[in-house]
Amino acid sequence: MRFLARPAQYLALALYLVFLGFPLLWLISASVKSSRELNSLDVSLVPNEWHWENYTEALSRQGILHSAWNSLVVALVSTALVIVIALPASYVLARLRGRVRAAGVGWILVSQVFPVVLVILPLFLILRTIGLADSLVGLTLVHVTYMLPFALWMLQGYVSAIPVELEEAGAIDGASRFTVLRTIVFPLLTPGIVATAMFSFVSSWNEFFFALVLLQSPDNYTLPITLKMFIGGEGKVALGPLAAGAVLAAIPSIAFFTLLRRRLTGGLMAGAVKG
Amino acid sequence: MTPTLVEKPQASRPAPRRRRGTAVRARRREAIALVMPSLIPILVLSVAPLVIALALAFTDARLVRNPDYDFVGLDNFGNLIDNALFWDSLRIGLIWTVGVTVLQLAASMGLALLLNSGLRLQGLTRVLALIPWAMPPVVVAIMWQMIYSANGGPLNAVLGSLGLPGDTNWLGDFSAALPAVIVVGVWVGMPQTTVTLLAGLQQIPAELHEAASMDGAGPWRRFTAVTWPSLRPIVTSITSLNFIWNFNSFSLVYVLTEGGPGGRTMVPVLFIYLEAFKNRNIGYAAAMGVVLVVIVVFLLALYLRSQFRHDRVERKG
Numbered sequence: 001m002r003f004l005a006r007p008a009q010y011l012a013l014a015l016y017l018v019f020l021g022f023p024l025l026w027l028i029s030a031s032v033k034s035s036r037e038l039n040s041l042d043v044s045l046v047p048n049e050w051h052w053e054n055y056t057e058a059l060s061r062q063g064i065l066h067s068a069w070n071s072l073v074v075a076l077v078s079t080a081l082v083i084v085i086a087l088p089a090s091y092v093l094a095r096l097r098g099r100v101r102a103a104g105v106g107w108i109l110v111s112q113v114f115p116v117v118l119v120i121l122p123l124f125l126i127l128r129t130i131g132l133a134d135s136l137v138g139l140t141l142v143h144v145t146y147m148l149p150f151a152l153w154m155l156q157g158y159v160s161a162i163p164v165e166l167e168e169a170g171a172i173d174g175a176s177r178f179t180v181l182r183t184i185v186f187p188l189l190t191p192g193i194v195a196t197a198m199f200s201f202v203s204s205w206n207e208f209f210f211a212l213v214l215l216q217s218p219d220n221y222t223l224p225i226t227l228k229m230f231i232g233g234e235g236k237v238a239l240g241p242l243a244a245g246a247v248l249a250a251i252p253s254i255a256f257f258t259l260l261r262r263r264l265t266g267g268l269m270a271g272a273v274k275g
Numbered sequence: 276m277t278p279t280l281v282e283k284p285q286a287s288r289p290a291p292r293r294r295r296g297t298a299v300r301a302r303r304r305e306a307i308a309l310v311m312p313s314l315i316p317i318l319v320l321s322v323a324p325l326v327i328a329l330a331l332a333f334t335d336a337r338l339v340r341n342p343d344y345d346f347v348g349l350d351n352f353g354n355l356i357d358n359a360l361f362w363d364s365l366r367i368g369l370i371w372t373v374g375v376t377v378l379q380l381a382a383s384m385g386l387a388l389l390l391n392s393g394l395r396l397q398g399l400t401r402v403l404a405l406i407p408w409a410m411p412p413v414v415v416a417i418m419w420q421m422i423y424s425a426n427g428g429p430l431n432a433v434l435g436s437l438g439l440p441g442d443t444n445w446l447g448d449f450s451a452a453l454p455a456v457i458v459v460g461v462w463v464g465m466p467q468t469t470v471t472l473l474a475g476l477q478q479i480p481a482e483l484h485e486a487a488s489m490d491g492a493g494p495w496r497r498f499t500a501v502t503w504p505s506l507r508p509i510v511t512s513i514t515s516l517n518f519i520w521n522f523n524s525f526s527l528v529y530v531l532t533e534g535g536p537g538g539r540t541m542v543p544v545l546f547i548y549l550e551a552f553k554n555r556n557i558g559y560a561a562a563m564g565v566v567l568v569v570i571v572v573f574l575l576a577l578y579l580r581s582q583f584r585h586d587r588v589e590r591k592g
Binding site for chain 1: 305394399402404405522560
């Protein structure tokens with residue numbers, strides 16, 4: 001497609017790059033500016049003096065490290081659980097025809113339509129009844145449940161790509177279904193599992209709404225909630241350390257997404273388009 | 276001869292059928308065992324809450340310790356009809372959703388076409404284009420608050436240096452806040468749409484474009500005659516998904532403005548959240564949620580129907 005001449009195309013691309021990239025650049029620049037420079041009216045992207053103390057201050061702020069630890073535990077545990085749970089089910093979803101598949105795919109789609117704000121009301125009541133409302137265990141379970149549809153969708157796409165003949169060969173050699181799964185299917189799925197796991201980790205690490213509603217005691221806050229409390233609660237906030245904290249919170253997600261890049265452009269949508 | 280020919284297979288049929296029956300049952304049992312671990316959390320933490328939420332909508336439940344609530348029939352929905360604030364928030368929600376979804380599609384289509392036309396800097400662009408998708412919504416909101424900052428913000432600085440008014444309080448101004456928030460929504464949602472459209476573009480056979488240009492079609496004609504029709508199914512599905520996601524999105528607006536200034540960015544999910552967890556009327560809030568779902572499903576059905584009808588007309592013509 002060539003609507004525009006090359007120079008015009010590059011100009012358009014440059015505009016996109018600025019739109020997409022500048023906000024992050026600005027955040028990083030703010031994270032290394034002194035508060036005097038941040039409050040001055042003399043605005044520049046490159047800081048006059050590099051003020052790395054924002055990072056040590058953000059880390060020493062009570063709460064940031066602790067809530068980062070909470071986020072990490074919730075994200076790791078819920079990712080592991082999602083994979084273990086979704087793997088066998090995604091196999092069924094991909095291989096079996098008929099009503100099971102229709103119901104599964106149907107649920108995955110329906111689960112997208114319902115606003116979480118409607119679901120959170122009874123969810124909060126249920127978790128409060130079993131004593132898991134203000135707890136990281138409860139949050140982990142909720143994350144697992146709401147990451148499942150996407151994980152199932154992604155994994156079943158990868159399962160569909162494995163030729164059935166491989167499994168049949170295993171079955172002819174006398175292997176049971178579970179042996180076939182363990183020795184043939186799951187090993188071939190490794191790239192798909194890695195991609196799904198990274199995606200799940202990022203979803204949980206970034207998640208805000210459930211954590212906001214469920215967690216009440218600051219001791220249980222995950223990183224996004226602690227960052228939000230910095231803006232909201234303390235009135236005039238120190239921008240430098242806030243920016244530094246925000247950069248630190250974004251690093252794991254951006255790192256994983258960069259690694260995932262090829263799979264996001266290829267695998268993810270291949271499954272979606274085929275479905 | 277004929278009877279025996281017919282009878283023979285009949286006589287031998289029952290045995291394999293029974294064997295197949297047990298095999299099917301065994302497979303079904305296996306399938307259930309494999310699905311169960313996923314099914315239980317979905318049933319307990321996803322389906323059950325949904326059913327309870329529907330039931331809550333017909334009660335006067337409040338979010339208190341030891342709640343005791345009554346069935347009130349359609350009272351909540353009746354009260355909702357007179358709740359001007361709710362309808363106002365619905366109007367804002369629709370502006371937000373349609374605005375973000377349409378601009379997302381337009382911006383992403385442009386970027387996808389650029390990324391598909393063999394320019395340099397592709398690698399860099401593709402990495403950068405994914406960053407908004409990866410970032411935690413809270414960080415996105417903090418970041419854009421700095422961009423939009425009334426004094427010392429880079430946006431105002433740039434506008435000021437161009438001789439334009441450089442003192443707009445973007446997120447605090449009654450008329451600027453909603454557009455400003457929509458831009459952030461577009462920024463966040465662009466990557467996923469771009470990636471999807473790009474995957475679609477790459478599946479269009481080059482021969483189609485060549486054939487079209489041999490017939491003398493210019494770039495615009497080729498876009499309308501080749502690219503757009505081939506992309507249609509993908510555009511329909513990503514637009515539907517974006518519509519739902521944007522309508523239901525909470526975190527971004529909540530952290531950016533908390534619905535302010537003066538409720539100008541009070542999208543419905545935020546309104547419901549406040550009704551449930553600030554005013555503690557969860558029955559009433561659930562009723563609002565149900566209305567929301569009905570509206571989304573209705574609009575989606577309308578959109579999909581028009582798309583399918585369009586397809587049919589096109590195929591006939």
